[in-house]
Amino acid sequence: MADLYIKALESERKSLWATCRLKGLGRNTPERQRIAALDELIVAHKSRPAGEGKKNAAGEPEKKG
Template sequence: MADLYRKNLESERRQLWATCRLKGLAKDTPQRLRIVEIDRLLAEHKAKQSKPD
């Protein structure tokens, strides 16, 4: 089954990254901070998925 949570986060990250690159946003903007948060959420999700029950 597809991991929709991961796909949704990755999609949002790609959209934000494209916006940041297009507009040349600085690192302390809300969009860039959200990208950092999404990276953290993806890492946590991946760790949870790889952990055996």
């Protein structure tokens, strides 16, 4: 099954990067800072074990049922 979370992060990063390239934005713009944050989220998500369960916004395992 496709990991929709990672696909969404990568899609947002790609879109922001294209905007930065098109507009010639510098390093300290909010868009470039968001790209850096997305890079960290992508690395963290890819490095976690595959068997680890989903977590909610508070970082706690989701409850089923």
